[in-house]
Amino acid sequence: MFNRQKLRDLAPQEVKTALDAHEILLIDVREPAEFAAERIHGALNFPLSTFAPAALPAAGDRLVVFQCGSGKRSAMAIERCQKAGHAIDAHLAGGIMAWKAAGLPTITLDTTTGELRDPR
Template identity: 75%
Template sequence: MFGAPKTRDLTAPEVKSALDEHRILLVDVREPAEFAAERIHGALNFPLSTFDPGALPEAGDKLIVFQCGTGKRSGMAVERCRKAGHEIDAHLAGGITAWKAAGLPTVSLDVATGHVRDPR
């Protein structure tokens, strides 16, 4: 009759707008090496491998939105939050892959020089 609560899929443009307006706290659940290589400006890193919903920072009046590479791990983070009694239900559908496909900028590491490239 009633299924599990649905994860709220946000598009890359929705997340970008919310980030620009300081309405969300973006939490990247990829592993540290993935995060270091390329990330969305303003995201915090809380890897799924050691993810503890109770350790998430206080977001105040901001919505917490999870993000990963393609949307699978961020969906898993939403589920872990639900099981822990947290009302976090939003993630970036398609992850950083969808973000880049939408033509949005990322912070990346230039492996040849070790410099961080931030197009902002």
């Protein structure tokens, strides 16, 4: 079983501040349809169903932070990374649900027009 002590929970506002400052690389591990329907501006999509730690882009000096819907899949992605020898331990606690509950913006897809709405 995964050791939760190896998991660093980041609050939504903490992630937003670091993302805006280009200090993190935000990786959304939800499935492509979920990502297309709603996402955090600046997140990259690497679905957990096909997730391979070796395929992650180079983060340079940025912290890699995983994100999903609620925090469960991002924790699983961290576990896979750690088992593969990557020193990744941070995720958005509560996922995109916590992000939205904190009143932070998301990019959404208008399913009637196909238009993307980005409130930034």
